[in-house]
Amino acid sequence: MSELEFPTSLGTSSADEIRLLGRSLTEDLMGxxxxxxxxxxxxxxxxxxxxxxxxxxxxxxxxxxxxxxxxxxxxxxxxxxxxxxxxxxxxxxxxxxxSRFLGVTEDCGRFLHEVLARDDALRDDALPGDDAGWDALALAAVRRERAAGRYLPGLGHPVHKVLDPRTPRLLAIAEEEGLRGPHLRLFEAIGRTHEEVLGRRLPLNGAGVCGAALADLGLPVDLxxxxxxxxxxxxxxxxxxxxxxxxxAMDAYLAVDRNAVYTDPTDSSGEA
Known part of the structure; x- marks a missing residue:
């Protein structure tokens, strides 16, 4: 018998049983x-x-x-x-x-988590007690990012220029379930305050609010x-x-291929 052991808390199987998370897959989980x-x-x-x-x-x-x-x-x-x-x-x-598609979920969740950890706001007794407190925390974070020349993850969307319809709906669901936690509250505050620093108003991205919601569920921001x-x-x-x-797909391919125009690489005008 092998003395090797590879510990796991996920799935294991034998000749007549599959177990997942310490439970019988067929009896406890399926259905x-x-x-x-x-x-x-x-x-x-x-x-x-x-x-x-x-x-x-x-x-x-x-x-x-x-x-x-x-x-x-x-x-x-x-x-x-x-x-x-x-x-x-x-x-x-x-x-x-x-970073441009889908990765915003992680980037936003990680950013919000780092802001909260930096200001030690994740301790329950350190969380802002009202919108004014959240706005102050958000404004400081936005100013730091702007001063460093970095973009704020979760702001703006290539299609939804005014409002990403997913954002208010997910916020409402989190509120209904009592799970509108510090990451979502900070993200909302960034939505209220960023214009003061950036000089223009951008919508809160739906992928970004998803990252905030997942972080509020306690899921690892790196995942x-x-x-x-x-x-x-x-x-x-x-x-x-x-x-x-x-x-x-064939139409998409042909549309690009049949409209490809050779451009002299030494032509800096960009015109054909």
Whole structure:
């Protein structure tokens, strides 16, 4: 018998049983636990409350799809090129989740967490007691980022120039469930105060508010992009199913390829 041991708190299996999170997969989990609830449980190693599950699954729904984004286009074009490799097409879309698309969820959650940790505001007795206190904390953070020449994650959206409709809805759900915590409150305060420093008003990004909500659920900020990718995997699978039914990838490819115009690399004007 091998003396090697590889400890895990996740899944184990034997010839006649599969166990997950210390429970029988077939008797305790299948048909009893939703996928979103399980995803939370696998990371946090604790079963979420019904309120936490509602907020968490609202985040997953909010991030599942946003139309013909670069991630969706990448998946569809890869599927066009290699229809025999569904996994490759799905992976291509997920690999595009970065600082401009999807990665905002993690970047925003991490930024808010760092602000709260910097000011020791995560201690319950140190949290601001009213909007004025949150605004002061937010304003100081915005000024620091501006002075350092850094962008504030979670502000602005390429499509929703005035209001990202996901933001107020997720805030409302968190409030209903008693889970509008310090990360969400700080994010809201940034929304109220940033114009004073930046000189213009930008909407609070839906992916950013998702990061704040996930951080308020106590999930590790270093893993928040993973939850965005988990959600987007469902959306990408939907895009690939639609591509098989009603393809557009060939048209997208031909539109670019047939309109490509050679430009002399020494021409600095950028004109053809």
């Amino acid at each position: 009893e636990v939703g996928f979103g609830e399980l995803a939370f449980w696998l990371v946090a190693l604790r079963r979420p409350t019904p309120s936490e599950t509602r907020v968490f699954e609202a985040v997953l729904v909010a991030l599942a799809d946003h139309g013909f984004t670069p991630t969706a286009i990448a998946a569809r074009l890869t599927y066009l090129s290699a229809p025999d490799s569904l996994q490759g097409a799905l992976a291509a879309g997920l690999l595009g989740g970065g 928040l992009r993973g939850f965005a990718l988990l959600a987007r995997a469902a959306g990408l699978l939907g895009h690939l199913a639609e591509e098989a039914r009603r393809p557009i």
